[in-house]
Amino acid sequence: MKQYYQPEIETAPREKILEIQNEKIVKQVRHVWDNVPYYRHLMEKKGVTPDDIKSVDDIHKLPFLSKDDLRETYPYGMLGTDLKDCVRIHSTSGTTGKRVVAFYTQHDIDLWEDCNARAIVAAGGTKEDVVQVCYGYGLFTGGSGLHGGSHKVGCLTLPMSSGNTERQIQFMMDLDATILCCTPSYAAYIGEALAEQGFKPEDNKLKAGIFGAEPWTEEMRHQIEKSLGIKAYDIYGLTETSGPGVAFECEEQKGMHINEDHFYAEIIDPDTGEVLPEGSKGELVFTSLDKEAFPLLRYRTKDICILNRTPCSCGRTHIRMCKPMGRSDDMMIIRGVNVFPSQIETVLLNEGYTPNYQIVVDRERNTDTFDIYVEVAPDQFSDLMSHIQRMEKSLESALRTMLGIGPKVHLVAPKTITRSEGKAVRVIDKRKLH
Amino acid sequence: MAITQLSVFLMNQPGALVDAVSAISGAGANIRAMSIAEANDFGILRIIVSDSDKICKLLGDKYLISKTEVVAARMDDRSGALYPILVTLSEANINIEYMYAFTASAADEAYVVFRVNDVKTAEAVLNANGISTLSDESLKL
Numbered sequence: 001m002k003q004y005y006q007p008e009i010e011t012a013p014r015e016k017i018l019e020i021q022n023e024k025i026v027k028q029v030r031h032v033w034d035n036v037p038y039y040r041h042l043m044e045k046k047g048v049t050p051d052d053i054k055s056v057d058d059i060h061k062l063p064f065l066s067k068d069d070l071r072e073t074y075p076y077g078m079l080g081t082d083l084k085d086c087v088r089i090h091s092t093s094g095t096t097g098k099r100v101v102a103f104y105t106q107h108d109i110d111l112w113e114d115c116n117a118r119a120i121v122a123a124g125g126t127k128e129d130v131v132q133v134c135y136g137y138g139l140f141t142g143g144s145g146l147h148g149g150s151h152k153v154g155c156l157t158l159p160m161s162s163g164n165t166e167r168q169i170q171f172m173m174d175l176d177a178t179i180l181c182c183t184p185s186y187a188a189y190i191g192e193a194l195a196e197q198g199f200k201p202e203d204n205k206l207k208a209g210i211f212g213a214e215p216w217t218e219e220m221r222h223q224i225e226k227s228l229g230i231k232a233y234d235i236y237g238l239t240e241t242s243g244p245g246v247a248f249e250c251e252e253q254k255g256m257h258i259n260e261d262h263f264y265a266e267i268i269d270p271d272t273g274e275v276l277p278e279g280s281k282g283e284l285v286f287t288s289l290d291k292e293a294f295p296l297l298r299y300r301t302k303d304i305c306i307l308n309r310t311p312c313s314c315g316r317t318h319i320r321m322c323k324p325m326g327r328s329d330d331m332m333i334i335r336g337v338n339v340f341p342s343q344i345e346t347v348l349l350n351e352g353y354t355p356n357y358q359i360v361v362d363r364e365r366n367t368d369t370f371d372i373y374v375e376v377a378p379d380q381f382s383d384l385m386s387h388i389q390r391m392e393k394s395l396e397s398a399l400r401t402m403l404g405i406g407p408k409v410h411l412v413a414p415k416t417i418t419r420s421e422g423k424a425v426r427v428i429d430k431r432k433l434h
Numbered sequence: 435m436a437i438t439q440l441s442v443f444l445m446n447q448p449g450a451l452v453d454a455v456s457a458i459s460g461a462g463a464n465i466r467a468m469s470i471a472e473a474n475d476f477g478i479l480r481i482i483v484s485d486s487d488k489i490c491k492l493l494g495d496k497y498l499i500s501k502t503e504v505v506a507a508r509m510d511d512r513s514g515a516l517y518p519i520l521v522t523l524s525e526a527n528i529n530i531e532y533m534y535a536f537t538a539s540a541a542d543e544a545y546v547v548f549r550v551n552d553v554k555t556a557e558a559v560l561n562a563n564g565i566s567t568l569s570d571e572s573l574k575l
Contacts, residue, residue: 381441381498383439383441383478383502389473411476412445412476413498414498
């Protein structure tokens with residue numbers, strides 16, 4: 001009854017997993033030391049050499065990497081192989097200044113697709129299934145990740161990409177899709193669209209959904225499960241570590257199993273960097289164990305989370321992480337897109353506004369609303385409504401270009417943005433996500 | 435010639451206008467004419483006051499305020515009086531961005547305020563057609 005994609009690894013005894021990890025980490029650190037001068041320099045500064053890393057117990061000796069390091073080394077500074085051995089790139093959402101480009105060799109693609117295949121099989125997928133992938137394809141990792149995993153399992157793969165809900169529904173119904181892969185908000189939206197077209201949950205052939213790339217709640221899970229008549233599974237990942245599939249839910253749905261043979265997880269105190277004991281809440285840090293092109297040691301995800309090593313009744317022995325409970329930085333995920341307040345500030349200054357603004361994020365009918373309140377500057381004020389509205393449109397379009405999603409801009413009078421203790425409250429997130 | 439209109443940025447919410455009007459009256463100004471343009475989140479209060487320079491300075495601390503030259507044309511307070519004024523402007527190829535009107539103290543007189551793309555020409559053609567226009571000085575009386 002129980003299904004695994006790679007049972008010998010997914011259900012391996014703890015000692016076996018540890019053995020795999022210890023063997024891989026020694027090689028991975030040596031690989032980085034030999035090929036990534038930037039990280040080698042960080043190690044030298046900390047007085048660590050590859051000889052100091054004999055097992056995963058030594059990982060805490062290694063220096064951290066953050067998104068800043070990846071920006072600093074853009075585009076090739078973290079490359080661990082010759083470019084001629086790379087076969088693909090993917091990139092984070094967000095744009096100028098915040099963009100991260102990750103490289104993949106065929107080996108890297110394979111291990112990433114294996115991780116996604118494990119997630120699909122854990123959600124009940126077999127070669128009999130029809131997998132509808134409506135994550136975005138392209139630079140975003142969502143589409144390619146699940147697509148590759150679906151191929152590995154041998155499912156019929158519908159590479160729909162995101163959007164065009166009418167077509168999604170048509171293919172879903174006509175081709176009898178059984179597994180849906182997309183962001184949870186889009187799944188909820190499809191559920192509503194189906195109901196609006198008069199379909200009942202039992203009218204579709206879907207049995208499971210694999211949803212990720214943005215925070216979602218248990219309430220939202222129940223709602224999606226009800227509206228589509230499926231079981232909804234969570235999946236976790238980030239471009240820096242490959243993409244989706246770093247961790248995935250099994251049928252127990254009590255945390256996501258981290259693919260520990262490829263990614264070593266730690267929880268640290270975000271302020272001190274100190275490794276916290278198992279079961280503590282802190283920042284999640286990943287070390288890739290066998291990546292060739294983009295090997296990242298101790299990459300700080302900024303996601304706040306708890307790890308759980310207790311055995312899972314699904315039979316998988318890999319450690320579980322809870323849903324991220326928040327962020328240790330100010331990044332927001334809005335409609336699946338990473339948004340930093342600093343990006344908004346840059347656009348405002350470029351467009352001649354003061355950096356007095358407030359971001360309000362909410363969720364209506366399972367879709368994130370994204371409003372930005374901006375104080376009008378004297379230079380921009382005019383007696384002509386058309387002039388002000390033109391500026392408002394132009395700001396909206398500049399923000400859309402920068403962020404990849406379009407906020408609604410509201411111009412407000414100077415000095416009206418709420419300030420507490422002299423410092424403006426920049427973000428009001430009314431979504432109850434954690 | 436021409437007169438100065440003050441434009442004040444106001445939030446589109448209860449109490450915004452009463453605050454502004456109270457500030458204007460507190461500054462000792464008489465609003466001779468006004469209009470409001472509204473958008474979803476905000477509005478623009480446009481006013482003609484007796485001493486625009488002084489009011490602009492006094493309100494400037496609290497409000498986003500700008501000065502615009504507009505044309506105030508005198509007309510009779512009777513049916514059909516606006517028509518020849520509009521024809522005159524139209525024939526001179528003057529574009530009207532917006533307008534509003536107010537009646538004067540004399541019973542049969544009214545004024546129509548035009549925000550146009552070319553104040554000088556507008557005034558010239560109106561005056562040449564026997565239509566008188568107001569100046570800031572005349573407002574102070």
